[in-house]
Amino acid sequence: MKKILLVGLLLATSANSQSQVTYERLLSASRDPQNWLTYSGRYSGWRYSTLNQINPSSASRLTMQWAFQVSDVGQFETTPLVVDGVLYATGQNDRAFAIDARTGRAIWRYQRNLPEKLQACCGMVNRGLAILGERLFMATLDAHVIALDTKTGNLLWDVTSADYRKAYTFTVAPLAVKNELIVGISGGEYGVRGFIDAYDAATGRRLWRFETVPGPGQSGHETWAGDSWKTGGAPAWITGTYDPDLNLVYWPTGNPSPSNYGGERGGDNLYSNCMLALDADTGKLKWYFQFTPHDLYDYDATQIPILIDAVWAGRTRKLLIQANRNGFFYVLDRTDGKFLFAKAFGDVTWATGIDQDGKPVVNTSLKTSPYGTRVCPGALGLTNWYSPSYNPETGLLYVATSTECDVFTSSPQPYRAGHDFLGSVYVPDPVERPTGALKAIDALTGVEKWSFPYFSNPNGGALSTSGGVVFAGDSDGNFIVLEGRSGRDLWHVQLGAAVYSAAITFELDSKQYVVIPAGSALFAFALP
Amino acid sequence: MTIENVVLQEALAPRFGVVALISTALLGGALIGYPLAGATEKPISKDSAKSKAVVVKEGASLFRANCSPCHGLGARGGGRGPDLTSGRWTHGSTDPAIFRTITQGVPGTEMPANGFEDSEIWSIIAYLRSLAPPKRPIVSGDPVKGKRIFFESAGCSNCHMVNGRGGLLGPDLSRVAAARSISYLIDSIRQPDKELSSGMTDPNNHYGLPLVYDAVTVVTAAGERITGVARNEDTFSVQLLTANQNLQFFLKKDVKEVIHEHKSLMPPYSEDTLSARQLQDLIAYLETLRGSEEKGSKEDR
Numbered sequence: 113m114k115k116i117l118l119v120g121l122l123l124a125t126s127a128n129s130q131s132q133v134t135y136e137r138l139l140s141a142s143r144d145p146q147n148w149l150t151y152s153g154r155y156s157g158w159r160y161s162t163l164n165q166i167n168p169s170s171a172s173r174l175t176m177q178w179a180f181q182v183s184d185v186g187q188f189e190t191t192p193l194v195v196d197g198v199l200y201a202t203g204q205n206d207r208a209f210a211i212d213a214r215t216g217r218a219i220w221r222y223q224r225n226l227p228e229k230l231q232a233c234c235g236m237v238n239r240g241l242a243i244l245g246e247r248l249f250m251a252t253l254d255a256h257v258i259a260l261d262t263k264t265g266n267l268l269w270d271v272t273s274a275d276y277r278k279a280y281t282f283t284v285a286p287l288a289v290k291n292e293l294i295v296g297i298s299g300g301e302y303g304v305r306g307f308i309d310a311y312d313a314a315t316g317r318r319l320w321r322f323e324t325v326p327g328p329g330q331s332g333h334e335t336w337a338g339d340s341w342k343t344g345g346a347p348a349w350i351t352g353t354y355d356p357d358l359n360l361v362y363w364p365t366g367n368p369s370p371s372n373y374g375g376e377r378g379g380d381n382l383y384s385n386c387m388l389a390l391d392a393d394t395g396k397l398k399w400y401f402q403f404t405p406h407d408l409y410d411y412d413a414t415q416i417p418i419l420i421d422a423v424w425a426g427r428t429r430k431l432l433i434q435a436n437r438n439g440f441f442y443v444l445d446r447t448d449g450k451f452l453f454a455k456a457f458g459d460v461t462w463a464t465g466i467d468q469d470g471k472p473v474v475n476t477s478l479k480t481s482p483y484g485t486r487v488c489p490g491a492l493g494l495t496n497w498y499s500p501s502y503n504p505e506t507g508l509l510y511v512a513t514s515t516e517c518d519v520f521t522s523s524p525q526p527y528r529a530g531h532d533f534l535g536s537v538y539v540p541d542p543v544e545r546p547t548g549a550l551k552a553i554d555a556l557t558g559v560e561k562w563s564f565p566y567f568s569n570p571n572g573g574a575l576s577t578s579g580g581v582v583f584a585g586d587s588d589g590n591f592i593v594l595e596g597r598s599g600r601d602l603w604h605v606q607l608g609a610a611v612y613s614a615a616i617t618f619e620l621d622s623k624q625y626v627v628i629p630a631g632s633a634l635f636a637f638a639l640p
Numbered sequence: 641m642t643i644e645n646v647v648l649q650e651a652l653a654p655r656f657g658v659v660a661l662i663s664t665a666l667l668g669g670a671l672i673g674y675p676l677a678g679a680t681e682k683p684i685s686k687d688s689a690k691s692k693a694v695v696v697k698e699g700a701s702l703f704r705a706n707c708s709p710c711h712g713l714g715a716r717g718g719g720r721g722p723d724l725t726s727g728r729w730t731h732g733s734t735d736p737a738i739f740r741t742i743t744q745g746v747p748g749t750e751m752p753a754n755g756f757e758d759s760e761i762w763s764i765i766a767y768l769r770s771l772a773p774p775k776r777p778i779v780s781g782d783p784v785k786g787k788r789i790f791f792e793s794a795g796c797s798n799c800h801m802v803n804g805r806g807g808l809l810g811p812d813l814s815r816v817a818a819a820r821s822i823s824y825l826i827d828s829i830r831q832p833d834k835e836l837s838s839g840m841t842d843p844n845n846h847y848g849l850p851l852v853y854d855a856v857t858v859v860t861a862a863g864e865r866i867t868g869v870a871r872n873e874d875t876f877s878v879q880l881l882t883a884n885q886n887l888q889f890f891l892k893k894d895v896k897e898v899i900h901e902h903k904s905l906m907p908p909y910s911e912d913t914l915s916a917r918q919l920q921d922l923i924a925y926l927e928t929l930r931g932s933e934e935k936g937s938k939e940d941r
Contacts, residue, residue: 568874569848
């Protein structure tokens with residue numbers, strides 16, 4: 113009897129070791145293209161893979177392998193993770209599931225019992241899980257962080273981060289670093305006071321919190337008039353990136369609240385619309401860079417910070433690049449946050465340029481008034497949270513863009529806990545229905561190399577590979593494979609609902625798969 | 641209505657049409673703010689001790705944030721929703737009926753169900769009741785003559801359908817009076833390019849905007865020009881209802897060009913083709929078109 117038990121234990125151990133995702137494994141994710149281990153595929157945020165079976169010669173032979181659907185209508189903003197043949201993803205209303213990546217068959221499903229009255233600005237969405245050890249981690253709409261068992265979906269721990277009744281919500285995919293999970297709060301439409309938290313993966317204990325709106329006595333507090341800091345927003349709702357050598361987490365922040373009325377929050381409103389560099393162990397601020405001070409147009413900086421090492425002005429530097437919602441592409445030195453370069457990557461009217469210190473030269477002829485002002489980009493940004501992709505082989509950043517400009521109005525609004533706190537009405541400029549594009553821009557100069565036009569403004573991001581292709585999805589339901597150097601359409605297929613996320617890729621049985629969420633379904637493609 | 645609101649209505653009302661889908665999808669969400677004073681934290685009801693002025697102001701704020709994208713600032717009708725100051729309520733005029741319309745929406749129309757708290761709905765109703773009758777264009781025409789104009793002399797029915805009768809190219813007008821203000825209808829007749837109607841919306845694209853009812857010309861590989869309205873379109877294809885009312889589908893890679901004309905296929909009806917008198921008659925007829933309510937129109941009485 114003892115022997116049998118022992119054999120059983122040994123078997124269990126070997127099975128466990130197969131699905132262990134250690135911190136070391138996350139560190140070397142770039143050498144493990146068979147799996148997709150983090151939100152952006154690797155800590156540097158590239159959303160790039162060295163897999164190359166699907167390439168310009170083969171892409172037209174892509175065939176659907178499986179589809180996975182859930183029972184209610186919504187939008188999948190998820191980025192699935194894939195570990196050793198199992199795919200883990202989330203869906204609307206805080207559901208999570210594990211599926212056999214070969215067949216699309218579910219292994220388990222988790223559905224959170226959410227409170228009835230939840231304020232989430234933009235759908236009951238979730239952007240995905242983090243994995244560490246044998247645990248998955250999810251940040252929920254009712255502002256909890258939870259741990260699930262990878263094999264069963266069983267709930268292992270559940271901690272409260274903030275009060276959902278005051279419209280604090282999570283939509284972000286956590287970032288696993290060392291023994292901790294890092295998450296950022298949502299709620300910039302409701303006057304929350306933003307924060308970034310780290311939790312112990314083993315116990316759920318909170319290890320640190322960085323408040324993105326400094327309180328009295330904290331540096332940066334002086335950038336908020338009166339009590340406006342109390343409802344200052346600066347949420348942090350997109351997954352950051354990490355440099356293990358510098359031990360810095362790069363986490364972008366969103367708009368000050370109320371987003372479109374600045375009359376009662378005089379000052380630059382730190383740390384809204386910033387890139388923050390935080391010590392991964394302590395959450396202490398190493399540096400910050402603010403893209404849009406005293407924002408009036410909802411220009412969250414919540415786009416993926418991409419970390420590249422490149423020769424800049426004659427010497428190799430550690431860089432951080434970001435195509436920002438405010439319409440400018442930025443290059444920063446990620447060791448100290450020094451501004452190096454910026455260039456508009458589409459039509460921008462709110463600022464005439466960026467000065468040598470990285471500050472916007474605000475277009476003073478555009479005054480927001482109660483009567484409406486046309487501003488480009490519009491409130492949804494030249495780009496938004498959907499992930500871009502950086503390909504080191506082409507040196508190009510692939511980023512989805514929108515042509516939408518909006519007419520903004522602005523007027524004061526009293527704060528009410530848990531209610532909208534925007535200070536305006538805005539409407540799309542009616543002259544032309546906005547369109548979009550997937551643009552390839554040089555990652556060091558910001559020069560546009562090509563642009564693939566979309567009929568509608570996008571919600572989907574990009575994935576690029578060593579195969580020389582870019583996978584993208586448009587808002588009209590098309591999954592599109594483009595040639596990475598030229599933007600040529602190699603193949604596309606209609607999936608029936610808008611793409612709200614970006615593709616991932618992995619390898620199983622020596623076969624490269626690519627998975628794209630569309631509507632509330634996942635679709636897997638591979639060569640026959 | 642304040643002066644500010646009047647100016648805003650002029651500046652923005654024609655533009656609200658395009659935003660209606662988003663406002664539905666994101667009701668109370670990111671797109672629309674509360675520019676005026678917010679509603680109270682304490683529940684209020686019809687018999688609340690709160691002063692009427694305060695309740696009306698709260699209702700105005702809620703209305704502007706949530707309803708004005710379709711119904712227009714000042715509730716006088718936008719590109720998609722009817723004028724709510726006309727005194728005519730297609731789905732019931734009592735307070736409980738309006739309450740029900742707000743909470744449950746109107747099935748089969750673009751009016752969605754809404755998640756307001758009860759007190760908020762009562763304040764919206766109080767606001768709507770407070771609105772002074774607008775300076776409306778006086779409809780002095782004869783709906784019987786108007787119907788003849790619609791179906792015969794002006795040829796409106798060549799393109800527009802009313803209760804199953806008429807053409808296919810333009811929007812179905814069977815309940816146009818329940819959905820559009822008189823001034824909007826006059827503009828649509830005299831200057832159809834002024835504000836193009838919205839076409840189909842994609843319920844799966846929450847941040848997308850409806851298609852526009854503009855003239856689209858496809859230039860085929862052989863050089864043929866085919867004009868119509870796009871029933872749908874995406875990055876790779878366009879589904880055209882042609883001017884001769886046939887469906888024709890194109891892959892963009894197979895044609896030379898897809899041209900959006902940014903104007904309506906409908907010809908403008910100037911005073912030369914439709915006199916002021918005839919316009920009044922036509923409007924009087926259109927004003928009877930309220931969907932299932934049509935049998936109650938003046939014409940049938």
